[in-house]
Amino acid sequence: MIKKKICMLGIFAVGKTSLVQRFVKSIFSEKYLTTVGVKIDKKTLNVGNQVVDLMLWDLHGEDEFQKLQISYLRGASGYLLVADGTRASTLDGALRLKETVDKALGKIPFLLLVNKVDLLDEWEVDEGRLARLLEEDWTILKTSAKTGQGVEEAFLALATKTME
Amino acid sequence: MFTWNVERRELAFCLIDKNHRLIDLGGSLGTYGLGDLREGQDVENRFSFLEGNPVGDKDTVILPRVIVTSGVYADVHIISEEAGLWIVLLDATAEAEQLQLMQQRGNETNLLRERIVQLNAQLEAAQRTIAQLRDELNTR
Numbered sequence: 001m002i003k004k005k006i007c008m009l010g011i012f013a014v015g016k017t018s019l020v021q022r023f024v025k026s027i028f029s030e031k032y033l034t035t036v037g038v039k040i041d042k043k044t045l046n047v048g049n050q051v052v053d054l055m056l057w058d059l060h061g062e063d064e065f066q067k068l069q070i071s072y073l074r075g076a077s078g079y080l081l082v083a084d085g086t087r088a089s090t091l092d093g094a095l096r097l098k099e100t101v102d103k104a105l106g107k108i109p110f111l112l113l114v115n116k117v118d119l120l121d122e123w124e125v126d127e128g129r130l131a132r133l134l135e136e137d138w139t140i141l142k143t144s145a146k147t148g149q150g151v152e153e154a155f156l157a158l159a160t161k162t163m164e
Numbered sequence: 165m166f167t168w169n170v171e172r173r174e175l176a177f178c179l180i181d182k183n184h185r186l187i188d189l190g191g192s193l194g195t196y197g198l199g200d201l202r203e204g205q206d207v208e209n210r211f212s213f214l215e216g217n218p219v220g221d222k223d224t225v226i227l228p229r230v231i232v233t234s235g236v237y238a239d240v241h242i243i244s245e246e247a248g249l250w251i252v253l254l255d256a257t258a259e260a261e262q263l264q265l266m267q268q269r270g271n272e273t274n275l276l277r278e279r280i281v282q283l284n285a286q287l288e289a290a291q292r293t294i295a296q297l298r299d300e301l302n303t304r
Contacts, residue, residue, distance in 0.1 A: 012267075012271045013275055032275075034271050036263050036264045037260055038230050039231045040212040040213060040230070042212065053215070055212060060229075063267065066267070069227075069228060071225055071228075072227060122282075124282070
């Protein structure tokens with residue numbers, strides 16, 4: 001059985017846990033409950049004709065209380081950088097975290113997820129910034145843990161990248 | 165002091181070989197949902213933090229506050245030696261719960277602050293629009 005360790009990264013309250021819960025258990029809760037430390041979930045999926053176990057490390061969001069623990073990143077095959085589309089500052093936070101990961105692990109497969117696309121009327125993230133990142137060959141998906149939009153695609157896309 | 169600390173933190177340990185078979189185990193395994201483990205057992209699927217997490221020879225990895233079973237956090241120490249891989253668990257639940265309370269409060273306050281800033285920006289934009297319209301009306 002192929003196993004791939006995937007880390008969920010982003011600052012607090014962007015929806016990392018909600019994305020994992022949507023993907024693994026098909027559930028969503030409106031209630032915000034901050035993550036402490038790390039919770040590891042497993043989801044098996046088919047990537048091409050291979051069966052892959054994704055070990056999803058749902059890490060606490062960076063905030064004034066907890067900085068990213070580098071030891072959590074060890075052995076990661078890839079990661080999902082998550083930003084909240086309704087809070088522009090979370091994209092800055094995601095870019096900072098990417099730099100941290102690059103220093104710790106080198107370049108490994110990742111996707112940027114701009115979450116909460118169900119709240120388009122509250123959208124703050126600048127589309128121009130996203131366009132510039134796309135020009136730098138970033139893979140960016142807009143997701144909603146609430147409706148499920150883009151969630152399966154995101155995890156499958158990252159799993160596929162890790163198999164290349 | 166060491167014994168007190170170890171007892172207070174419900175120390176549990178396992179020693180596994182390269183084939184993920186248990187060579188030795190002990191301590192408060194039940195605290196972490198591992199009370200059913202037995203020597204010789206294949207534990208490849210029992211320690212989710214090991215999967216995809218290679219530990220090099222003579223290496224030590226510390227993973228703080230890992231949720232190891234429902235409601236239980238542990239500081240996980242993974243120590244690679246010739247004998248095999250030591251996994252040492254120390255209870256971190258009380259600390260994690262306290263941190264969770266502080267973090268929750270802090271983050272909710274920060275989210276409210278961000279929301280106030282957003283609403284103020286919208287209000288200012290609306291006021292500018294009103295002022296502009298008023299000026300246009302006055303010049304007619």
